[in-house]
Amino acid sequence: MVETLENLQKMYDLELDKVIDEIKSKKVKTVLLQFPDGLKPHATQIAEHIEKNTEAMVSIRLGDCFGACDTPQTSAELIIQFGHAPWK
Numbered sequence: 001m002v003e004t005l006e007n008l009q010k011m012y013d014l015e016l017d018k019v020i021d022e023i024k025s026k027k028v029k030t031v032l033l034q035f036p037d038g039l040k041p042h043a044t045q046i047a048e049h050i051e052k053n054t055e056a057m058v059s060i061r062l063g064d065c066f067g068a069c070d071t072p073q074t075s076a077e078l079i080i081q082f083g084h085a086p087w088k
Contacts (some may be wrong), residue, residue, distance in 0.1 A: 008045070012039065020050060023054045023056050023078065026077075028078045029057065030056060031050065031059070031076055031078045031080060032059050033046065033050075033059070033060050033061065034079060035061075035082050036083055039082055043060045043062075
């Protein structure tokens with residue numbers, strides 16, 4: 001079953017409005033998205049939503065992610081890491 005973006009946001013609190021505002025306010029042109037395995041099936045849907053609502057080109061990192069300290073080397077101006085738990 002394909003989840004709607006609205007349902008995904010309710011289930012995972014993706015804060016996509018906040019993500020889009022950040023990209024726009026910083027005038028970011030390249031973004032790398034990083035997801036835990038449970039959200040990877042929805043990665044392209046999320047990336048397309050961000051691209052549709054900003055001027056940024058979005059890439060998706062498909063490698064493993066072991067938490068917020070697992071930041072890949074990239075030429076992207078902004079890395080957005082999605083996770084299952086809040087980071088304080």
